[in-house]
Amino acid sequence: MNRKIVGAVRLLAGLGLLVTIVIQIADRVANNAFDPWEYFSYFTIETSLMNIVVFLVGGILALRFSRDTPLFTTVRMATLTYALVTAGVYNLLLRNVPYVGFQGLSWPNEIIHVWVPLLIVLDWLLSPGRPALSWRALRVVMIYPVAWLAYSLVRGAVSNGIYPYPFLNPATAGWGSVVGYIVALSIVLLGLGALAIRYSRRRSAAIPA
Template identity: 85%
Template sequence: MGRKAVGAARLLAGFGLLATLVVQISDRVANDAFDPWEYFSYFTVETSLMNIVVFVAGGILALRLPRDTALFTTVRMATLTYAIVTAGVYNLLLRNVPYEGFQGLGWPNEIIHVWIPLVIVLDWLISPGRPALAWRRLRVVPIYPVAWLAYSLARGAVSGGIYPYPFLDPATAGWGSVIAYIVALSVVLVGLGAVAIAYSRRVGPEALQSRSSAGVSLDRG
């Protein structure tokens, strides 16, 4: 795929995801079921907002520059891990769990939890212009999830037990299970980030170009 085609595809995905969230919010508002504090506390929603920014910024970069910057690629790598975990948790743990709240339209959930993560993975695998990342960039991955977990547990404690996902509720899942989920998800996120960085550093045109430049080391940016 050429850079301009990638740029157009990223912009289409970004604005399509934005439209999906707008429809989902509008559906909740129309049914008097929109609680901003609840809605914007979901990991999926917050990372979807990140994905919109990454898609749009990435689209502009692809249209204007021959290669993505190291900073953008680092953020993109982190959001890639969040998207994969979002898809995995939803499809493996939450898809068939009964939900007592407002059900709403079904297709926005499919786009957010299935199709957008798939597009993000494909973008990482096949889009040209991605620089090879240094291993130190892996430390960026846990920053947001740790902050989100701290916020979610604190919110649940002060709100009388309102947690965004059942596996984070110590009253029903137990603290042992909650801690196990947190540790497991943290390991998975860092592992996915490591795989993404390793893929960016594979021997190929992009990796070789990042290694060449006057004998400097990888990813000085």
């Protein structure tokens, strides 16, 4: 796939995701239902903001250079794992859970939880110019999730039980269940990161110098 095409697609994806987030916020503001502390505490929203930056930076790199940098590729690998977990948790655990509060537009959720993760996966699998990653890059994967989890648990403890997701609320799910989810998701994140690194190393080795 041509790097110029990849760059254009990444820029369009980043701008499209940015517009989607802005429309979602505007819809909440228009209906007097926008709480910045709540909205920007969601793993999905925070990682979507990361995805916007990765798409835009990746688009510029693809348009200007023949290969991405190892640092950018490491960050991209980490955000890939977050996007896959976001899609998995939403579609397997949260899609059919009744949400108490403002419902808002439905299509931004589909873009954020389904189409953007799919595009990120395709970008990782098909786009040229990605360097092989060292296995040391796997350490980066857990930096943000651990920080977000600590923030979410502290916030829930000091705000009368306000947690971004029901499976993190020990009052309703129980600490055993909460710990189980945390361990399971951590294993999934590291496993996805390992698969992504493995793919980068095999694909780079298969491309003639």
